[in-house]
Amino acid sequence: MEAENLLEISSLCVRYPGAEATALRDVELVLKAGQITCVIGESGSGKSTLFHSILQLPGRVEITQGSVRFRGNDLKAMPKQRLRELRGKGIGAVFQEPGASLDPIRPIRRQFYETLRAHDAAVTVRKAEEKAEEILRALEFSDPHRILKSCPAQLSGGMNQRVAIALAMAPEPDILLCDEPTSALDVTVQAQIVEELMRLRETFGTCILLITHNMGVVAKMADHVAVMYGGRIVEYGPRKDVLHAPAHPYTRALMEAIPTLDGRTPKGIPGRRPDVFPEKGCAFAPRCRMSCKECETRGMIRHTISGDHWTLCPEEVNRGD
Amino acid sequence: MAGKMERLGQHAVLRYVLRRLLSLIPVLLGVTLLTYALMYLSPKDPVEMMLQAQGTAPSVDVVEAMRRQLGLDRPFIVQYLDWLGHFIRGDMGRSYVDGASVADKLLTALPNTLKLTAASVVVTAVLSVPLGILTAVYRGKTADRIIRFLSFIGNSLPNYIVSLGLLYFFALKLGWFPVLSSRSVISLVLPTLALAIPMTGKYIRQVRAAVLEQLHKPYVDGAVARGLKTRTILFRDVLRNAMITIVTLMSMSVGSLLGGTAAIEMIFVLPGLGYMVTNAVTVRDYPVIQGFVVWMSVIYVVINLLTDISYYYMDPRVSAGMGVE
Numbered sequence: 316m317e318a319e320n321l322l323e324i325s326s327l328c329v330r331y332p333g334a335e336a337t338a339l340r341d342v343e344l345v346l347k348a349g350q351i352t353c354v355i356g357e358s359g360s361g362k363s364t365l366f367h368s369i370l371q372l373p374g375r376v377e378i379t380q381g382s383v384r385f386r387g388n389d390l391k392a393m394p395k396q397r398l399r400e401l402r403g404k405g406i407g408a409v410f411q412e413p414g415a416s417l418d419p420i421r422p423i424r425r426q427f428y429e430t431l432r433a434h435d436a437a438v439t440v441r442k443a444e445e446k447a448e449e450i451l452r453a454l455e456f457s458d459p460h461r462i463l464k465s466c467p468a469q470l471s472g473g474m475n476q477r478v479a480i481a482l483a484m485a486p487e488p489d490i491l492l493c494d495e496p497t498s499a500l501d502v503t504v505q506a507q508i509v510e511e512l513m514r515l516r517e518t519f520g521t522c523i524l525l526i527t528h529n530m531g532v533v534a535k536m537a538d539h540v541a542v543m544y545g546g547r548i549v550e551y552g553p554r555k556d557v558l559h560a561p562a563h564p565y566t567r568a569l570m571e572a573i574p575t576l577d578g579r580t581p582k583g584i585p586g587r588r589p590d591v592f593p594e595k596g597c598a599f600a601p602r603c604r605m606s607c608k609e610c611e612t613r614g615m616i617r618h619t620i621s622g623d624h625w626t627l628c629p630e631e632v633n634r635g636d
Numbered sequence: 637m638a639g640k641m642e643r644l645g646q647h648a649v650l651r652y653v654l655r656r657l658l659s660l661i662p663v664l665l666g667v668t669l670l671t672y673a674l675m676y677l678s679p680k681d682p683v684e685m686m687l688q689a690q691g692t693a694p695s696v697d698v699v700e701a702m703r704r705q706l707g708l709d710r711p712f713i714v715q716y717l718d719w720l721g722h723f724i725r726g727d728m729g730r731s732y733v734d735g736a737s738v739a740d741k742l743l744t745a746l747p748n749t750l751k752l753t754a755a756s757v758v759v760t761a762v763l764s765v766p767l768g769i770l771t772a773v774y775r776g777k778t779a780d781r782i783i784r785f786l787s788f789i790g791n792s793l794p795n796y797i798v799s800l801g802l803l804y805f806f807a808l809k810l811g812w813f814p815v816l817s818s819r820s821v822i823s824l825v826l827p828t829l830a831l832a833i834p835m836t837g838k839y840i841r842q843v844r845a846a847v848l849e850q851l852h853k854p855y856v857d858g859a860v861a862r863g864l865k866t867r868t869i870l871f872r873d874v875l876r877n878a879m880i881t882i883v884t885l886m887s888m889s890v891g892s893l894l895g896g897t898a899a900i901e902m903i904f905v906l907p908g909l910g911y912m913v914t915n916a917v918t919v920r921d922y923p924v925i926q927g928f929v930v931w932m933s934v935i936y937v938v939i940n941l942l943t944d945i946s947y948y949y950m951d952p953r954v955s956a957g958m959g960v961e
Contacts, residue, residue: 372860403863416858418873420880420951429872430862466952482862 318347321489321522322369322406326381329368336591338364338376340546341615346490351516351523353533353554355569356543359588362526363411364546366494369524370408371398385490404434407488411495414475416482417467423447423478424463427485434486450481453518454511473504477511484515490522491515498528509535530573534558539623542566545598547615552624562618562626564606565599597628605630649948656941664933668723671929672716675922682732682920683708689733689919706732719926728930729923731916738927741912748901749908753893755824756831761886763836768843772851773870783840790837796899799830803903816905827904831897835889842885846878853877880950887943894935895928 322345329339339361346352354362367375369383371390383390385405390398402408410416418426427447431438438446444463451459454477467475476496483491493512497505509532515521527533533540533554540557542550542565550563561567571582586602593611597603600610605628617625683702687694703709707718722729728738767787771780806826807815813826850856851874859869896910909928916924947954 370861372857399863399865401863402861408858408861410854410858410861412854415854416861418855418859418877419953420877421873422952425872429859429864429868433862433864433868468951468953479858486863 318349320345321348321386322346322524323384323387324365324369324381325384327368327378327383328380329364329376329378331364332374332377337379337594338546339368342368342381342546342548343617344541344548344551346522346524348489348522349516349520350538351512351525351536352539352541353537354524354526354541354543355528355530355533357569357584357588358528360543361546362543363494365543366408366492366524366526369406369490369492370402400434403430403483403488404486405489407483407486407491409476409480409483409491409493409496411498413472413499414467414470414479416479417475419468420466422464422466423482426482427463430482430485446485447481450484454481454484454514456481473500473507476500476504476508480508480511480515484519484521487519488521490524493523493525495526495528497532505529505532512536530558530570542569545592547598547627549599549628550626552620553622556620556622556624560620562620562624563599563628564603564630565628566626568602649945653941653945656937656944660934660937663937664930665720667929667933668720668926669716671926672712672719672922675920675925676712676715678920680920681708682706682922685919686732719923723926723930728927731924732921733916733919733924738923741924742909742927742931745896745907745909745912747908748906749894749896749910751824752827752831752897752900752906752908753890755828756835756893757886757890759828759832760835760839760889763832764839764843765882767836768840769847769870769875771840771844772847775848784844787837787840790833791841792837793834794899795830795834795897796903798833799827799900799903802826802830823904827900827906830900830904831893839882839885843878843882846881847874849881850874850877876950880947883946883950884943887939891936891939894939895932 324342324344327339327342328337329342330337342361342365344352344365354365356362364376368378369390371383378391385401390401393401408416417423424444424447428438428440428443431443431446447463448459451462456462456477462470462474462478467478470478476499480491480493480496491512496512497508500508512523512525513536516523523536525532525536537554540550540552540554541548542557542561542563544565550557550561550566552562556562557566558570561570565584568582568584572584574581584602585604589598589601592598596611596613597606597615600606603610613629615627617627618629619625681699683699683706684694687698687702692698700709707715710718719729728742730737731741767783771783774780803815803826807813814820814823816823855873856869859873894909896908896913898910898914900906901908901911902914909931913925913928915921916928944954
C-alpha cells in the first residue's frame with residue numbers, strides 16, 4: 316500500500332526577509348507517513364533553510380514561489396491560529412543546539428504540561444505528567460522522575476537533547492523535523508539519539524525529516540536521501556540508490572570525502588563553496604570534475620534514474636544511454 | 637525522599653545566609669575605618685564648625701577645651717578604636733551638635749525614608765513592568781515609540797525638578813495635595829511620584845531590554861515550534877527569565893533609596909536619613925556620619941543577600957551552585 320503523503324513541497328523558492336538572494340530554488344520533496352528522509356549537504360547548502368521553510372517560525376524565511384502543503388493544506392495560506400495548532404501537533408521540531416529549545420529555568424514537567432496543554436485544553440497537570448513519564452520511559456530514560464523535576468539548566472547537553480526530542484514527541488506530531496540534532500554532541504550520545512529516533516518511528520510511526528552532516532547516520536536511518544547544494548536538491552532517491560549508485564557528481568564527491576577506517580585517504584571537494592550561487596545553470600559546475608560549458612547555462616530539470624531516484628545532473632543519464 | 641531533599645535544600649540556604657551575614661563584619665570594619673580616615677583628613681574641624689554654627693567666635697582656649705572634651709585631641713586610630721569599642725557594645729555615640737543619641741537619630745529619621753522607599757519602589761514596579769513588556773512586545777509600533785519617548789523624558793529629569801513641577805501644578809495650581817507634608821498618606825503622594833517618575837522612566841527601558849533579550853533566546857523558538865500560545869510563552873517563560881535581571885536592578889535602587897533622598901526630603905519637608913546625613917556632613921558630626929555609614933553597609937549587605945536568595949527561588953542554576961543538587 317502506498318504510504319500517505321504527509322508533506323508536499325513543490326517548486327519552492329525561499330529567501331530570507333530583507334535579502335535579495337534566493338536561499339532555496341525550485342525545491343521538490345515529498346514526506347510520506349512513517350518514512351525517514353535524510354537531508355545532506357555542506358554547510359550553507361540550504362538544509363536549515365529547508366527546515367525553517369517547513370517550520371515557518373514567524374519572520375524567518377519568506378516563500379517567494381511554490382508551496383509547502385501539510386496534508387494538502389498550503390502553510391502559507393493558513394491562518395495564524397491554525398498554524399500554531401499545526402506546530403507541535405502536526406509538525407514537531409528538534410533543533411541543533413542541545414536543549415536550547417527548552418526554557419532553562421522551568422522544570423521539565425512544567426514544559427511538558429504547557430506543550431500538551433497548548434494542544435488540548437482538557438489536559439491536567441497530572442495527566443500531562445503521566446504522559447511525559449510514559450514518553451520518557453518509551454525513550455528509555457533511566458530516571459524519568461528526576462528528569463521531570465529538573466530544569467534544563469541542571470542537565471547535560473546530551474540529556475537536554477534527549478528531553479527536547481521527548482518534548483517534541485509529546486503532542487505526537489505526524490512529522491518530526493530534526494535540524495542536525497546530534498552534531499553538537501559526543502559520539503556515544505549521538506548513537507543513542509539515532510537509536511531513539513529509530514524507535515520513535517517504530518512506536519509512533521512518525522515521519523522524520525533529518526538534516527545531518529553525518530553519513531553514518533544517513534546509512535543507518537534513512538529510507539530516502541535528499542542531497543542539497545546551492546539551495547537546490549540536486550539528487551533524491553532511496554538510500555541504497557543514492558549511497559551506492561550516486562548519480563550527481565556532488566553526491567559522489569561527498570561520498571569520497573567520508574573518512575574510512577581502511578586507510579583510504581578521504582578526498583576533499585575541490586574549490587570553495589561560493590557565498591552566492593548563480594541564478595542560472597548548475598551551482599556545482601565550478602567545482603565539478605565533469606563540468607562542461609553547457610553546465611553553466613543549463614536549465615535545472617529532474618532526470619529520473621529509476622523509480623523515484625532522480626538527479627539534476629544529466630551526465631549519469633546520458634552515460635547510461 | 638522528596639521531603640529529605642527539601643530539608644537538605646533549606647539547610648544549604650541557611651548556611652549560605654549565615655556565611656553571608658558573617659561577611660558583614662569585615663565590610664563594616666573596612667567601611668567605618670575608611671570613613672573615619674576620610675573625615676580626619678578633611679580640612680574642616682568639627683569643633684570650629686560647631687562653634688561657628690552657634691555664632692560664638694571660637695577662641696583658642698574654648699576650641700582646645702572642647703576638643704579635649706570630645707576626645708578629638710587623641711590620635712586618629714585611638715579615636716577610631718574608641719568608637720569601635722563603643723559600637724561593639726551597642727553604643728553608637730552621641731551627636732556633637734545636639735547631644736542626642738545617634739541610634740535615636742537614626743530611628744527618628746528612618747520612618748520617612750522607609751515610607752518613601754517602599755511607596756516609590758512599588759509605584760515604579762507597578763508602572764514600569766507592564767509598560768516595559770508592552771514596549772518589548774510591540775517593538776517599533778506606535779505604542780512602543782510613545783512610551784519610550786515619555787520614558788526618555790522621565791529618565792532625563794532629575795527628581796528635584798520633578799518635585800518642583802509636581803508641587804507647582806498639583807499643590808499650588810490645582811490644590812489637590814498639600815505643599816507641606818503632614819503625617820497623612822496624601823502628603824506622601826507627591827514625593828513618591830517625584831521619586832517614581834524618573835525611576836519608572838529608567839525601568840521601562842530596563843524591562844524592555846530584558847524582555848527583548850529573552851524574546852530572542854532560542855527557547856522562544858522552541859516554544860513556538862511546540863505550538864505554545866504567545867501569551868503562555870510571554871508570561872510563563874520570557875517574563876520569568878527576564879525577572880532575574882529586573883529584580884537585580886530594582887534591588888540596587890532600593891539600596892540607594894534606603895540611604896535617603898536628601899533633595900526630596902528637603903523639598904517636601906520629610907526629614908529622613910538623607911536630610912540627617914547631609915546636615916551631619918556639613919558640620920562634621922562624626923558620630924552621626926559613622927552611624928549612617930554603618931546603616932548603609934548593613935542595608936547593602938542585606939539587600940544583596942535578599943537578592944541572591946531570591947535567585948535561589950527564581951533560577952535553578954543558582955540553587956545548583958549553592959550545593960543543593
